[in-house]
Amino acid sequence: MKAKELMDKEFVYLNCDDNVVEVSKVMEEIRRFTCPVVNDNKQLVGWITSFDITKGLREGNEKIKEIMSSYEEITTIHEDAPARLAVVLTANNKFVTVPVINDDNQVIGMIRSCDIVELLSELYDIKVYKLYEAMQHQLKGVTWEELMSASALVSKKTTGVKISPEDYEANIMNATFGEAIWATGGLEKFFAGLISVGEMVIARKVGKARR
Amino acid sequence: MKAKELMDKEFVYLNCDDNVVEVSKVMEEIRRFTCPVVNDNKQLVGWITSFDITKGLREGNEKIKEIMSSYEEITTIHEDAPARLAVVLTANNKFVTVPVINDDNQVIGMIRSCDIVELLSELYDIKVYKLYEAMQHQLKGVTWEELMSASALVSKKTTGVKISPEDYEANIMNATFGEAIWATGGLEKFFAGLISVGEMVIARKVGKARR
Numbered sequence: 066m067k068a069k070e071l072m073d074k075e076f077v078y079l080n081c082d083d084n085v086v087e088v089s090k091v092m093e094e095i096r097r098f099t100c101p102v103v104n105d106n107k108q109l110v111g112w113i114t115s116f117d118i119t120k121g122l123r124e125g126n127e128k129i130k131e132i133m134s135s136y137e138e139i140t141t142i143h144e145d146a147p148a149r150l151a152v153v154l155t156a157n158n159k160f161v162t163v164p165v166i167n168d169d170n171q172v173i174g175m176i177r178s179c180d181i182v183e184l185l186s187e188l189y190d191i192k193v194y195k196l197y198e199a200m201q202h203q204l205k206g207v208t209w210e211e212l213m214s215a216s217a218l219v220s221k222k223t224t225g226v227k228i229s230p231e232d233y234e235a236n237i238m239n240a241t242f243g244e245a246i247w248a249t250g251g252l253e254k255f256f257a258g259l260i261s262v263g264e265m266v267i268a269r270k271v272g273k274a275r276r
Numbered sequence: 277m278k279a280k281e282l283m284d285k286e287f288v289y290l291n292c293d294d295n296v297v298e299v300s301k302v303m304e305e306i307r308r309f310t311c312p313v314v315n316d317n318k319q320l321v322g323w324i325t326s327f328d329i330t331k332g333l334r335e336g337n338e339k340i341k342e343i344m345s346s347y348e349e350i351t352t353i354h355e356d357a358p359a360r361l362a363v364v365l366t367a368n369n370k371f372v373t374v375p376v377i378n379d380d381n382q383v384i385g386m387i388r389s390c391d392i393v394e395l396l397s398e399l400y401d402i403k404v405y406k407l408y409e410a411m412q413h414q415l416k417g418v419t420w421e422e423l424m425s426a427s428a429l430v431s432k433k434t435t436g437v438k439i440s441p442e443d444y445e446a447n448i449m450n451a452t453f454g455e456a457i458w459a460t461g462g463l464e465k466f467f468a469g470l471i472s473v474g475e476m477v478i479a480r481k482v483g484k485a486r487r
C-alpha cells in the first residue's frame with residue numbers, strides 16, 4: 066500500500082499572502098488543525114498549525130507568510146512511498162497530519178492520524194472465526210466440528226481451564242483479532258495457538274487417511 | 277487492554293475562569309489542540325479545541341467558559357472500558373483526543389490518535405520471521421530449513437513465481453507483518469498461506485514418523 070492510497074484528498078491549500086483572520090475562520094469551518102501553504106504551482110512552501118494561528122491572532126500578524134513554518138521544517142511523504150512510512154512518522158513524531166507530495170513537490174493529499182487509526186483498526190476488528198474459516202478452507206477435509214474440538218483441547222492445555230467445543234465456538238464468534246492478540250499475550254503466541262490447533266487436526270486427518 | 281492503559285497522563289486541565297489569551301499560550305507551549313475543562317474537583321465540565329481559541333481570540337472573549345463546548349457535547353471513555361472502544365471512537369468520529377474519566381467523572385487521562393497509531397503500528401511492525409519461529413517452536417521436530425523449503429513451494433503454488441528457500445528466507449527476514457498482510461491481500465489470506473506451509477511440514481513430519 067502506497068502513501069497516496071491512504072491520503073485524504075480533501076484539504077484546503079493556503080497561500081503565503083492569505084489573511085490570518087480569514088484563514089482562522091476557514092480552519093474552524095473545515096475543522097483542520099493543520100494546512101499546507103503552497104505557491105501558485107501548488108508546490109509546498111510552508112505549513113500552518115492552529116498554534117501558528119493563535120499566536121498570529123494574538124500578535125496581530127496579517128499574512129500567513131509571517132507565521133508559517135518554513136519548507137525546511139516540514140516532514141513530507143512522497144506519494145509512492147510505503148504507507149507504512151506515514152504510520153511510522155506519525156507514531157514517532159506524534160504528527161496529526163503528514164502532507165503527501167508528488168515528484169514536482171506539489172501537495173496532492175494529507176495523511177491524518179485518525180485516517181491511520183481507521184485503517185489499522187480494521188485489521189484488529191476482523192473476527193477470529195474468520196481465521197478459523199480460512200484454516201478450514203485451507204485444510205480440505207477437516208470439518209468445523211473437528212476444528213472446534215481441537216481448539217477446545219489446545220485451549221485447555223494452554224490455560225488449564227476446561228472449555229467445551231461449543232463454548233469455544235461462541236467465544237471466537239464474538240472475539241476480534243485485536244482482542245485475541247491481547248488475550249493471548251501477543252501475535253506470536255496467538256499464532257502459535259492456531260498452529261497448535263492446525264497440527265492437531267492435520268495429525269488426525271493424516272491418521273484417518275492412513276487407516 | 278483497558279482505556280486507562282492506553283491513555284496519556286500528561287495533559288493540562290483548564291478552568292472555566294481561565295483567560296483565553298493565557299490558555300492559547302499554554303496550548304501552543306504544550307502543543308495540544310484539545311484540552312479538558314474541569315471544576316475544582318477535577319470533574320469534566322467542558323472541552324476546548326484550538327478552533328474555540330481562534331474564534332475566542334478573534335471575537336475578544338475573555339474567559340474559557342464563554343467559548344468551551346459544554347459537557348453534553350463531549351464524548352468520553354471510562355477508564356475501565358476496552359481500549360478498543362477508544363480506537364473505534366477515534367476512527368469513526370475522526371477525534372484527535374478522547375478524555376478518559378473515572379467513576380467520579382474526573383478526567384484522569386487523554387487518549388490521543390497518535391498514541392493509538394503508535395500502539396496499533398507495533399503489531400504491524402512485527403517481523404514475519406517471528407511468526408515462523410513461533411511455528412517452528414510449536415511444531416517440535418520441524419527444522420527451519422524444512423519450513424523455508426515448504427514456504428518456497430507454497431509461495432510458488434500461490435504466486436506462480438519460482439523462489440528458492442534461501443530467497444524466501446531473505447524476504448521474511450526483512451518483511452513486516454503489515455507488509456505481508458498487504459502483499460497477500462488480507463489477514464485471512466496471509467494466515468491461510470501460513471497454514472498451508474504448516475500443513476505441508478506436518479504431513480511430511482507425520483509421514484517420516486510412520487516410516
